[in-house]
Amino acid sequence: MINVKNLYHSYTNDENYAVEDISFKIEQGEVFGFLGPSGAGKSTTQQILIGLLALQQGEASIGGYDIKKPKEELFNLIGVSFEHPNVYKKLSGLENLEFYKKMFSVETEDSMKLLRMVGLESAANKKAGGYSKGMLQRLVFARSMINNPKIWFLDEPTSGLDPNTASEIKKIIRKKNDEGTTIFLTTHNMYIADELCDRIAFINEGKIELIDSPRNLKLKYGEKLVKIEYKENEKIKKESLSMINDEDKKKLNKLINEGKIETMHSQEATLEEIFIKVTGRGLK
Amino acid sequence: MLRRYFGLVKKDIITGFRNYFFLAVIFVALVFVGIINFVIPENAEIKPNVYYYLEYEGENSNILGDVLDQSEASHSNIHSVTSRDEIVNIMEENFNSIGMVIKAVDNKPMVEFIMQGYENQEVVNTLILSMKDDLNSRIRGDIEIETLWLTEESYQENIPFNKSVLPIFLAMEPTMLGLVMIAAFIFMEKDEGTIKAYKVSPGKIPEYLASKITLMIILGWISTIISTFLVVGFNADYLNLLIIVTVGSIFASALGLIIASFFDNISQSMVWILAASIIFSVPFISYFVPSFAPLYIRVLPTYPLQFAIREAIFPSGNTQIIYSTILTFTILSIISFILAVFAYRRNLARN
Numbered sequence: 001m002i003n004v005k006n007l008y009h010s011y012t013n014d015e016n017y018a019v020e021d022i023s024f025k026i027e028q029g030e031v032f033g034f035l036g037p038s039g040a041g042k043s044t045t046q047q048i049l050i051g052l053l054a055l056q057q058g059e060a061s062i063g064g065y066d067i068k069k070p071k072e073e074l075f076n077l078i079g080v081s082f083e084h085p086n087v088y089k090k091l092s093g094l095e096n097l098e099f100y101k102k103m104f105s106v107e108t109e110d111s112m113k114l115l116r117m118v119g120l121e122s123a124a125n126k127k128a129g130g131y132s133k134g135m136l137q138r139l140v141f142a143r144s145m146i147n148n149p150k151i152w153f154l155d156e157p158t159s160g161l162d163p164n165t166a167s168e169i170k171k172i173i174r175k176k177n178d179e180g181t182t183i184f185l186t187t188h189n190m191y192i193a194d195e196l197c198d199r200i201a202f203i204n205e206g207k208i209e210l211i212d213s214p215r216n217l218k219l220k221y222g223e224k225l226v227k228i229e230y231k232e233n234e235k236i237k238k239e240s241l242s243m244i245n246d247e248d249k250k251k252l253n254k255l256i257n258e259g260k261i262e263t264m265h266s267q268e269a270t271l272e273e274i275f276i277k278v279t280g281r282g283l284k
Numbered sequence: 285m286l287r288r289y290f291g292l293v294k295k296d297i298i299t300g301f302r303n304y305f306f307l308a309v310i311f312v313a314l315v316f317v318g319i320i321n322f323v324i325p326e327n328a329e330i331k332p333n334v335y336y337y338l339e340y341e342g343e344n345s346n347i348l349g350d351v352l353d354q355s356e357a358s359h360s361n362i363h364s365v366t367s368r369d370e371i372v373n374i375m376e377e378n379f380n381s382i383g384m385v386i387k388a389v390d391n392k393p394m395v396e397f398i399m400q401g402y403e404n405q406e407v408v409n410t411l412i413l414s415m416k417d418d419l420n421s422r423i424r425g426d427i428e429i430e431t432l433w434l435t436e437e438s439y440q441e442n443i444p445f446n447k448s449v450l451p452i453f454l455a456m457e458p459t460m461l462g463l464v465m466i467a468a469f470i471f472m473e474k475d476e477g478t479i480k481a482y483k484v485s486p487g488k489i490p491e492y493l494a495s496k497i498t499l500m501i502i503l504g505w506i507s508t509i510i511s512t513f514l515v516v517g518f519n520a521d522y523l524n525l526l527i528i529v530t531v532g533s534i535f536a537s538a539l540g541l542i543i544a545s546f547f548d549n550i551s552q553s554m555v556w557i558l559a560a561s562i563i564f565s566v567p568f569i570s571y572f573v574p575s576f577a578p579l580y581i582r583v584l585p586t587y588p589l590q591f592a593i594r595e596a597i598f599p600s601g602n603t604q605i606i607y608s609t610i611l612t613f614t615i616l617s618i619i620s621f622i623l624a625v626f627a628y629r630r631n632l633a634r635n
């Protein structure tokens with residue numbers, strides 16, 4: 001559905017690339033995630049694909065349409081949820097959706113239904129200028145579904161949302177994916193990437209470091225960890241010990257033998273730990 | 285395409301309304317009506333001064349002298365002098381003046397006009413025509429004055445001065461207010477980032493711009509109808525007036541769109557918007573001082589615009605100026621709209 005080859009982009013039109021040699025493919029029905037820290041080039045990549053930034057170098061096609069010559073059909077096919085909410089502040093949430101709906105020439109969703117889905121039903125007739133940041137984000141998210149997109153671009157869909165709302169949004173994303181929507185999402189949140197994505201690209205400093213499924217990544221890079229709490233000199237101590245590292249194994253054996261362990265959980269490596277291992281830096 | 289256009293227009297009208305654009309336009313129109321009806325005096329005209337010298341001393345010189353004396357008595361802007369040189373001297377000091385020498389050729393009176401060189405044809409013709417009418421009524425066929433083209437273009441003597449200001453307001457409203465409002469609108473949407481959301485929809489730039497221009501046309505109509513009705517009532521050619529205002533608004537707002545496309549916020553663009561407004565207001569001088577119409581004023585589109593609007597509000601039968609102005613502005617509108625589309629394609633590709 002999405003095919004990207006050797007994409008480069010420089011905001012300054014020089015060798016100073018914000019994204020560099022980006023290549024990936026997204027299959028139909030897949031949820032593909034860009035995971036990386038702020039400034040890694042996630043939004044830049046997405047904006048090139050949806051035609052908001054010029055395609056300076058490289059090739060890309062979406063749903064079979066070459067993005068160099070974007071056609072009306074392409075825009076009927078895609079939905080975009082922006083990182084920074086951009087809605088008409090003088091219009092109500094409902095008016096925003098009703099307006100946007102008219103721009104499409106494909107079957108569209110019921111605006112009120114979408115507002116209900118993201119919990120904005122009661123604010124539907126309030127001017128968007130009076131919405132909180134989280135409400136605006138939900139409105140932009142709802143708007144991106146108005147044309148029943150076949151390919152859905154989500155830039156940091158849950159950042160800044162409270163955990164409850166975030167989990168509602170995740171549910172919607174999963175549901176849409178179950179219905180067959182292909183999804184390209186960016187996030188700096190390892191949990192989102194882990195929970196939602198079929199495959200993840202680690203992106204750092206404008207480059208893709210690797211692409212794989214969360215499960216494969218954990219198998220490949222994640223050593224098993226054991227998290228234990230034990231008593232030493234009448235004090236509770238916490239530690240994570242590797243099941244691969246010899247020294248850690250010895251220490252674990254010793255603690256078990258001495259009978260000092262209070263609690264013990266086995267734990268997988270998180271995507272962030274793997275990210276650090278691969279790129280040498282964290283997601284913050 | 286039409287569905288999108290009407291969707292955009294509806295959105296722009298609602299937004300314009302909630303941003304008090306309609307209120308502002310109605311308020312400004314009412315203030316102008318107030319100024320026209322209650323502040324500006326009814327009879328204060330700035331006509332060119334006419335200096336004449338009667339050199340002819342033939343058989344009709346008495347009648348001629350009478351005509352001129354009468355004119356001098358009834359019009360404050362007609363003055364008698366004692367030589368041709370004096371006329372030239374006075375004219376060199378006062379650009380809003382015209383000279384007239386009545387000479388004898390083959391013992392018949394002949395009128396020589398002395399012009400500054402930048403008078404508009406309308407004024408010259410009017411002057412000559414009124415002279416001719418005056419003289420013809422006294423001296424049948426005995427006086428020879430070059431006959432002229434544009435005979436139907438008569439000077440509209442009987443418009444009260446205060447009401448004659450209305451066309452200026454109607455020509456100015458779309459340029460000044462329209463330029464500022466459309467730029468404000470564009471920057472508001474740039475600020476909101478909504479243009480990005482629009483760009484990833486199937487909506488096209490020409491539709492987007494056409495909708496903005498449509499809002500400006502509607503505001504122009506409101507302003508025109510309110511002010512014209514309150515100043516002259518039903519006595520205007522409303523159909524032609526609204527057509528002129530429509531093409532004028534399209535041109536002005538497309539120009540505002542082009543200017544706005546070069547900047548990121550309204551304060552950066554304000555200098556250019558003001559500069560454009562001032563340049564397009566310069567022809568208003570010629571409206572009040574018709575004899576001052578140098579080429580650099582006559583090439584500005586607001587120059588014919590104000591006379592066309594005047595003709596539509598105070599019809600004198602000179603529909604030619606209405607149609608030629610509509611034609612000019614239609615062409616200008618098409619060109620500026622195409623340029624605006626290019627400007628926004630370039631601008632949006634850049635950001």
Ligand SMILES: Nc1ncnc2c1ncn2[C@@H]1O[C@H](COP(=O)(O)OP(=O)(O)O)[C@@H](O)[C@H]1O
Nearest residue numbers: 011018019036037038039040041042043044045
């Ligand atoms: N409009 C812009 N002009 C110049 N540089 C930019 C612009 N937007 C982003 N950048 C730079 O490009 C790089 C990638 O940014 P971005 O794609 O927004 O990262 P992310 O979405 O992963 O946080 C960063 O170094 C950022 O500073």
Ligand SMILES: [Mg+2]
Nearest residue numbers: 042043044083
């Ligand atoms: Mg980003």
